[in-house]
Amino acid sequence: MLQNIHISGFSDEISSDFTTQLETVKNLGMNYISIRGVNEKNFSEYSIDELNEYIKPKLVEYNIKVSSIGSPIGKVFVDDNEGFEKQVDLLEKLCKMANILDCKYIRMFSFYIPKDKNPEDYRDEVIKKLKIFASIAEKYNVILLHENEKDIYGDIASRCLTIFKEVDSDNFKGIFDFANFVQCKEDTKECYKLLKDYIEYYHIKDANQADKENVVCGTGEGKIEEILTDAIRNGYEGFLTMEPHLVIFDSLKDLELEDVHDIIKTDKGLDGKSAYALQYKSLVDILKSIDFRLKTIGGREMKEVRFGIVGIGQMGGSHATWLAEGKVKNARLTAVCDVNPEKKEWALEKLPKDVKFFDNYIDMLDSKEIDAVLIATPHYDHPVIAIEALNRDLHTLVEKPAGVYTKKVREMNELAESKPHLTFGMMFNQRTNPLYQKIKEIVSNGEIGEIRRTNWIITTWWRPQAYYDMSSWRATWSGEGGGVLANQAPHQLDLWQWICGMPSKVRANLQFGSHRNIAVEDDVTAFVEYPNGATGTFITCTHDILGTDRFEIHGDKGKILVEGSKKVTVKRMKESENELNKRLTFADVANLFRGEGMSDIFDVEEFEIPDQWGTQHINVMINFTEAILEGTPLLAPGTEGIKGVMLSNAMHLSSWLGKDVELPFNEDLYLSELNKRIEEEAKNKEEVFV
Template sequence: MNNVRIGIIGFGAQGSTYAGFISEGKVKNLTIGAICDTDPEKKLICKASYPDIPFYDDYIEMLESGDVDAIVTTVPHLLHTEIGKVALSKNIHTLLEKPADIYASKVREINTIADTKPDVTFAIFFNQRTNPLYQKLKSLIDSGEIGEIRRTNWIITTWWRPQAYYNQSSWRATWTEEAGGVLVNQAPHQIDLLQWICGLPKKVFANIKYGYQRDIAVDDDVTTILDYGNGATGVFITCTHDIIGTDRLEITGDKGKILVEDSKKMTITRLKQSETSINHTMTWAEASEIFKGNGLQDIYDQEVIEFESVWGEQHINVLENFAANIIDGTPLIASGRDGISGVSLVNAIYLSSWLGEEVSLPVDSNLFHKLLQDKMNLEE
């Protein structure tokens, strides 16, 4: 196989973007095999823009048509694993948009199916993992550049959305359709990156505001305390009401600190001795000089790296990687199993908020399902 015929399920903003990339020849070894959407208006759009590409309003019919070797899902979160399970059962290579699902238990279920299909590719669309900045950050942490992590702080509030955004469609910002707000819609990439780079916390305690600054039922403001179980802690803050938002990630270790600003600039501060060593050997007189701002150059040095990114490049990278894995076994950027951790963390953050207490990971999946279902039932 030299070219993979992909079926795009869902022709909204993301689906149409991917179709554009592929049809314009920007994605190597990938062609559009078919498009699927339940909206009749989308059918008219596709027939005008892609007259030679088969269109289906039933994804199962598309999967059984012989027109596609693989699929990518760009549909509501609750449908990702539902569609993915059917595709895998029919030996169709599957790429799920983030998040893999709302329920970590369902992500585990689809991975169980994928484990029985070693020749079928199953991946998650974590395009931020291809960002050179975050790849560099992960390599620095993994190599022990700043020593053992002591604290993580990520403020990511660049998701400003006015009320008009939520009023576009009745399904937006609802429990029944999106099953959450900023945590499952805007911030999944950062949640994935945080656990991918720093590891999953053992416990979380969350303060979430629902409909705090917007007329919605779901979360629009989140502050979460992370406990990594070894003394290290963290804070994750996100919201959709800061019109002048902040994107600032700080990771502090025993041997230094890494600061990432606006996902473009990285400042690496390397201690010449570990903080543990300095603590045990520095005299009070030497420390007093440090407090005065003297001798700082003897303690650490700094490196600043600026990164640039091209819009769409990361999505193209994931699509190409997906095709390459199918064709020649190129390692995946994010396998299906990688979808579990981020969803598990989101489940824990919600559950902590609903219970008003600290919770451990992994959470009780039955309790999470019940409490989320209770919220869905209130909307019906």
């Protein structure tokens, strides 16, 4: 299905040296480049003689073809008529050069708009000039590819659509640049729906809206896999040209109005070669995933996902019921597995008759009855079963936590990362909660500034002794691998790091069996430090019958307070605390202490979103199914499950050792300490038995 999809790329992002460019793409196994910068000079600055005497022979030497010419056509201000006339002449030359290279496409733009002016005021002028460009391309049988980009007329999808409709030429088509739409705060999926009839070519570049930073393809908000899945499913054949923008490269300064350091802000520790190779690998992984998605046994496209569930206890049984009731579109429950014989009776009574029951999960994984497995077993088994499922090329969804200790979870993650065609997710249902999604958006957008402190008191997990006495494995080191951190609080640990980021250091005081007759922790007070110097606390327990759920995030420009996981108060400061500290006099401060003028400092937003338990789990399964069938980005990628386990392990290790623990910690040391407690627990049970 993908034999007519060709990977190309702007090779000047590798190096300004043309030989290095060609050697690198050849070593990667690529056959095409998009030519833009050659030996510290833009391709458009070369003469036709230089093309014939140097560039073309070099391409022939390495057996590399040109998919498109990355020209600066259209990168002049719309009211610069002299500049436009020069570009008319330049386009004539570039069309001749394209013919010499047997290259069908020339990338171009739709003119810079004067600062602070309304682009719509220049609509007619833009269209008139683009039609002139299109007529030149028609003369040479070349197709101009309009790239959407900030600061030009065709920056957003609606104006791109206007361009395509008005120019109305077979020699004027569209490039779809994912990152450029993201950086203009557009939803790429909506852009694609609007423009897909005009798209001739794709630029593979990804970004996040909050900081507008370019990221490795597939890791940002471009929805690359989802959109390419639809395009290829509907017959797209052609080029995917990488334009990573992960590191600063020599010719970038000639392409943008702003300073290059404002475009690529973060040093990712990569050079041009490694950044290009990383983007290439990520794109290949995306294409493998799409190919797997669009093919099933027999070569037919998968229309629905057949689920099998391992473990149909309280949570697994709920998942089975929701699937059986058809609450997850395009998903069907076909098999369940449990070692408890009584569960077979439950399955026969509660589930559809065609759902097969297994008492051995390996048999179910090998049965060919399922496409995906949901694992809802005791914690230690999560990565063990997931590894078996992934090894059988089954999509895998794991209940929380990802496992008991990071070393085994890391083994699971590494296997999953080696199989990019598979969908691997975690059942972090709280990530579907609109309340926490909104909070994450506020923090990610920088609305409360840089985080200074985070605090979460979550003591609403009251459990009586009778709860722990229900099962011999419950609240044991050998059965659950921990107490409140392993059983009740994983969702909060995940949300904490998902919203606020991972800390770099942990100091914790855990009380083991302090208020209940159990071996594991039932009371936790943890202090953390973040890489930027911010601090945080996490407090939880299972003996507070009155309970508190209070989450506070303090930034240098505001504060978020969440109470009861329902009510949210957001205070956004009009100036940062640093600015106020410099500006306010002592008299100003005295007025503030008297309550005067506080409303001039910040605005308040309050909202409340009720708990949506049940629908959250279903929404995770819906998202997981859409990821399998459509390439929809996962809300909770499986590989992120290790982060909450790492926090939990670090808290345990800090308390056991009585000292600070830096992240990442020594995983072998943690496992050794855990095994000591398992052995001691077993010894104590033997003594009680005797």
